[in-house]
Amino acid sequence: MLEAIRVPRQVHVTEVGPRDGLQNEQVLLSTAQKAELVRALVAAGVREFELTSFVSPRAVPALADAAELVAELKDIEGAHFSALVPNLRGAERALEAGIDSVVLFVSASESHNAKNVNASVDESLASFEQVARRLEGSGIELRGAIATCFGCPFEGDIDVAAVGRIARHFADLGARHVSLGDTTGMATPPLVTERISHLREVVPGISPTLHFHNTRGIGLANVMQGLALGVDRYESSIGGLGGCPFAPKATGNIASEDLIYLLSEMGIETGIDLDRMIEAAQLATRLMGRPLPAQVSKAGPRLALSDSASVATARG
Template identity: 75%
Template sequence: MSALAPPPRHIHITEVGLRDGLQNEPVVLSTEQKLSLARALVDAGVHEFEVSSFVSPRAVPALADAAEVVEALRGVAGLHLSALVPNLRGAERALEAGVDSVVLFVSASERHNAKNVNRSVAASLEGFEQVARLLDGSNVALRGAIATAFGCPFTGNVPVESVTEIARRFADLGATHLSLGDTTGMATPPLVTERVTRLREAAPNLPLTLHFHNTRGIGLANVMQGLALGVDRYESSIGGLGGCPFAPGASGNIATEDLAYLLEEMGLETGLDLEGLIAAAGRASELMGRRLPAQVSQAGPRLALSDCSAVPTAQG
């Protein structure tokens, strides 16, 4: 594929609001509240969820009910449920709960990985080999995720070689997908081009997913660059919820409704219903007790009309 290509017609969106969206929020939702949000998202056409993370409940209390959420959603037909796991014990818990895929995550930055999982990058990757053996022969897929893939809040620039080396390791483990995480919104369109191009050279058979945060206001600009490069998989969070609790300044993900609106206006297919997503964002806002940063759920679609008679007429 050339550096720039026509965007793919169908775009796959994975909803990460139940995991990335909730892990750093001061409000801790009950299991039933999470499931009510999940049901609203399913009604809007969402079928692919990164539903939780099987990490220590002491580290991320908001996700302590990961198994209960997975078990409840398993009964909903047509869903693909993935969960983040940092190590073998997390993978064992995820399998017991009944996930469809396990997402192994590691930072491209040594300092962030130490803060995030209290391990070196090498130790994380070595542990992933045990998880790959655990999954071998099962129906559970192995996916990879690289945090701080575009920059680190502790060390600044992250060499692209660090990212490509991890990608090769994931390919060797048999990963079916690889997500590049923009943990604190440090991605820019030139960096997106560099990382996607180099990763396709390093691991040509590993499909890429892009996971952007809107910390500096250019999350959707980065999506546009990804589309120009032919990337057809993105992760987003309803209402723009999200942020890493172990990275200072990490604010919300790109909002699912904002992303779906952009793609719809470009004539691209997502299978999602925008009005349903706006309703789901309203439910998320209600649960959080505050206005969320997404924009489309506040303004409505482009052709949403207002009652002219309700607006005062200028005098004079």
């Protein structure tokens, strides 16, 4: 069956909880608490992290400790830490901190990009050329991320050609991985098909990463569509944490443990242990001090059985 629908046998999962998961939370975790969560995820087998963002601390206070967090985790071997940067100044800070890869981000929507980084799309793209030149010879990988790929809360539908144009720009700068962000959960399976098909036509050299939010409850349905199209890179957030502070109704990402459960039940390898992911999600719940939207960390795996003797028997 896997061959019939071209589902990948191995999938790369990037954990975005420390960045996208925490950036919109009212509870501000300390650097030590963030590091504790990352180490729990590493113990579960997670190797790819979108760790933080080198943006203005005034704009996103939850990520003000970006450099300190990178320094706190320097002893971890075998993990890849990426960080979002909006411009050359952010890239300089990321380089100084010693990040593994820089993720340049822009919105496919003019209005959202103005809210998110106070610049037009073309202004953002022009500034990325300076960043690419600065990264030359540094050994730091350049990646791209496009927000509101599947719809904008201010403009509605986004022309697929706008997404393709930005992806082409990233490819021209040398990026091999480009993430398609579903910022406010507006993605649907038909839109996933349209976007991936278009990118394969206009930018065949890039490897797309799908980043879904579960705002309208079909995040994993969109993952299934991506898998059917052969996409093997996804981003998710522990516990389903997440949201954009510059987009209304932006709720959590698809939950990492829910995604790992789905992939595991499909026989798809991720290198990540589900039981340890559930433990990490429970840690995230304690750190945030509230229930998180993920499901598998509450219910457990499919075969997590209960003792029948502990359950009351119906009478009558």
